[in-house]
Amino acid sequence: GAGVSQTPSNKVTEKGKYVELRCDPISGHTALYWYRQSLGQGPEFLIYFQGTGAADDSGLPNDRFFAVRPEGSVSTLKIQRTERGDSAVYLCASSLGSAGGRQETQYFGPGTRLLVL
Amino acid sequence: AQKITQTQPGMFVQEKEAVTLDCTYDTSDQSYGLFWYKQPSSGEMIFLIYQGSYDEQNATEGRYSLNFQKARKSANLVISASQLGDSAMYFCAMRVYTGFQKLVFGTGTRLLVSP
Numbered sequence: 147g148a149g150v151s152q153t154p155s156n157k158v159t160e161k162g163k164y165v166e167l168r169c170d171p172i173s174g175h176t177a178l179y180w181y182r183q184s185l186g187q188g189p190e191f192l193i194y195f196q197g198t199g200a201a202d203d204s205g206l207p208n209d210r211f212f213a214v215r216p217e218g219s220v221s222t223l224k225i226q227r228t229e230r231g232d233s234a235v236y237l238c239a240s241s242l243g244s245a246g247g248r249q250e251t252q253y254f255g256p257g258t259r260l261l262v263l
Numbered sequence: 264a265q266k267i268t269q270t271q272p273g274m275f276v277q278e279k280e281a282v283t284l285d286c287t288y289d290t291s292d293q294s295y296g297l298f299w300y301k302q303p304s305s306g307e308m309i310f311l312i313y314q315g316s317y318d319e320q321n322a323t324e325g326r327y328s329l330n331f332q333k334a335r336k337s338a339n340l341v342i343s344a345s346q347l348g349d350s351a352m353y354f355c356a357m358r359v360y361t362g363f364q365k366l367v368f369g370t371g372t373r374l375l376v377s378p
Contacts, residue, residue: 177364187366188267189308202364206343233304239366247315250358251298252366254308 147173150255152238158261161229167223167258171240178221179252180213181237189237195221228262234260265290267355267369274374275358276345282373284356286287287369295359297338299329302352311353314338345376 152218152232159165171178177196181189195215203213215221225232234237239252268290276282285335287299299311312327314322323327344351352373356366 176363181366187372188356188370189366190366190368196364205365237308239308247296248313250296250364251313252298252308252309256305256307259306259337 150238150240150253152255152258153237153256155256156259156261158263160263161228161230163228163262165228165260166223167225167236167260169221169238169240169255171219171221171238172253175240175242176218177243177250177251177252178215179239179241180221180223181239183235183237183257185234192223192236197201228260230262232262233244233262235253265292265295265357265359265367267357267367269369269372270353271372272370274364274372276342276374276376278347278376278378279344281341281343282345282374284342284353284355284374286338288338288339288355288357288368290336290357291360294357295357297329297331297358298328299338299340299359300356301349302354302371304351308354312340314375340372347376347378348375350376 155167183189194202198218210226210259213223235257237257239254241250241252266285285359295316297314301309312324326343330339352371354371355369
């Protein structure tokens with residue numbers, strides 16, 4: 147079956163602009179996660195959705211970052227007034243459940259490479 | 264707080280040989296899961312193997328096995344019979360089951376397989 151897809155694959159924007167990054171999870175996966183990966187680092191958690199609601203947004207760095215998942219499937223990560231420090235790869239993952247065990251294995255998309263000039 | 268430590272920034276192995284990538288973790292929780300992911304130059308994180316904290320046997324998935332030593336808090340990945348396509352970044356990650364859904368990742372190990 148299809149894996150997690152993310153669009154765009156690359157995004158170049160100017161400082162101060164608004165960007166939206168889209169994630170389409172694996173069909174049937176109820177849990178969706180956003181991570182950010184800076185060069186030479188492991189991914190860092192941003193936000194987690196269970197269904198339509200953001201169950202944990204403790205990783206969002208500030209109020210310029212916001213994410214939605216209105217119908218419990220596709221999610222959009224929104225970044226306002228972008229800064230050069232926002233440049234990174236934004237990874238989306240989904241899992242079948244979140245209760246623990248193998249079923250909560252997170253499967254990742256290819257990422258969106260964001261460059262803020 | 265949870266923490267993953269990968270002390271090997273880079274590893275070299277010859278094709279067809281086995282290699283061990285180290286991972287130690289720190290948590291006060293008793294219930295947790297450990298994961299290994301592979302990240303080729305294309306950037307996608309590919310799930311390799313999972314070990315639950317209560318699993319008594321080490322996990323195996325084809326050429327991948329996880330050497331789980333709970334008392335030492337280590338979860339090393341063993342790749343047998345390395346192939347050129349194994350060249351990539353490898354990340355160890357952990358998730359605890361006390362309400363936190365996020366994965367905590369280490370800094371990764373870059374593996375280079377030579378012919």
